Amino acid sequence: MVQLIDSDIQTREVLDWKGLHLLHNPASTCSKKTRIFLNLKGMNWESHIVDILGGENYGEWFLGINPRGLVPVLVDDGVVHIESNDILIYLENKFPEPSLIPAGDEAAVKLLLKHEDDLHLDLRTLIFRFLVVHEGPPKAPEVLEQYRNTGSGTVAGKQDLEKSVQINFWETVARDGITDQVARSSALKFKDALTELEQRLDKSSYLLGETLSLLDIAWFTYTDILTLAGYPVATLHPRVNQWFKKLSERPEFAKEVQLPEPVAAMFAASLSKQQETGTTMRQVAGL
Ligand SMILES: N[C@@H](CCC(=O)N[C@@H](CS)C(=O)NCC(=O)O)C(=O)O
Numbered sequence: 001m002v003q004l005i006d007s008d009i010q011t012r013e014v015l016d017w018k019g020l021h022l023l024h025n026p027a028s029t030c031s032k033k034t035r036i037f038l039n040l041k042g043m044n045w046e047s048h049i050v051d052i053l054g055g056e057n058y059g060e061w062f063l064g065i066n067p068r069g070l071v072p073v074l075v076d077d078g079v080v081h082i083e084s085n086d087i088l089i090y091l092e093n094k095f096p097e098p099s100l101i102p103a104g105d106e107a108a109v110k111l112l113l114k115h116e117d118d119l120h121l122d123l124r125t126l127i128f129r130f131l132v133v134h135e136g137p138p139k140a141p142e143v144l145e146q147y148r149n150t151g152s153g154t155v156a157g158k159q160d161l162e163k164s165v166q167i168n169f170w171e172t173v174a175r176d177g178i179t180d181q182v183a184r185s186s187a188l189k190f191k192d193a194l195t196e197l198e199q200r201l202d203k204s205s206y207l208l209g210e211t212l213s214l215l216d217i218a219w220f221t222y223t224d225i226l227t228l229a230g231y232p233v234a235t236l237h238p239r240v241n242q243w244f245k246k247l248s249e250r251p252e253f254a255k256e257v258q259l260p261e262p263v264a265a266m267f268a269a270s271l272s273k274q275q276e277t278g279t280t281m282r283q284v285a286g287l
Contacts, residue, residue: 068166
């Protein structure tokens with residue numbers, strides 16, 4: 001559970017916030033998870049949109065709340081929680097109805113969510129290779145320098161290593177771009193993961209049995225963006241595709257994956273260029 005402590009937090013105003021506040025972005029995969037969860041629980045919460053494409057997450061205000069500079073962040077009565085999956089588990093424990101972790105599956109859910117989270121940089125690799133259009137490096141060196149030097153740099157009172165992982169990701173992309181080989185490797189990790197989901201869905205209607213769980217929410221958001229990026233879910237994993245379509249019909253899910261118009265236009269431009277040049281994810285990764 002990643003709950004921040006007082007000395008991690010430099011933006012002190014959040015300590016006085018009452019009720020549930022979510023700092024998030026409409027197009028962020030991890031933010032979508034938390035919003036779907038809150039919809040399913042029917043909870044009231046206050047929305048704070050963070051402009052991650054505009055770099056607001058690297059400003060002093062946001063890094064003073066989450067030293068990792070990532071969304072989503074939950075502030076519950078002045079207590080700050082980061083990491084989307086930890087936020088889901090925290091909220092599930094606090095608001096257990098309707099239940100989103102099948103009885104007895106608590107440890108399995110944590111492990112399976114960790115596996116999903118471990119693939120996050122691979123997901124970002126595919127998003128920045130196949131969907132996001134950028135001139136030059138996605139994060140300029142001076143922006144990364146500001147990121148490096150702002151905020152407490154601690155999580156739960158300890159020097160946090162995650163920021164260096166993030167900076168290393170962006171510096172590698174700036175230096176090498178996202179090569180076909182790197183994109184292929186990330187896409188193939190998802191092929192393995194979705195093959196595993198396909199096997200689960202052979203035995204049951206949802207990923208952990210006959211009822212919806214946190215795992216369905218998490219993989220729904222990944223499946224959505226992978227499909228948008230050109231991963232052929234319908235042909236390679238037909239049961240995953242059916243499960244995804246079934247969830248997409250539910251308003252709690254559907255409304256959270258609608259893209260803001262400028263983002264949808266950027267994605268469309270990127271995909272149409274790949275069609276013209278024969279560089280879609282399917283072609284690059286040999287899927
Ligand atoms: N493991 C984190 C990942 C969070 C994350 O990478 N969030 C992305 C959006 S999905 C973000 O804030 N990106 C902004 C950036 O890297 O500049 C979680 O699950 O919350």
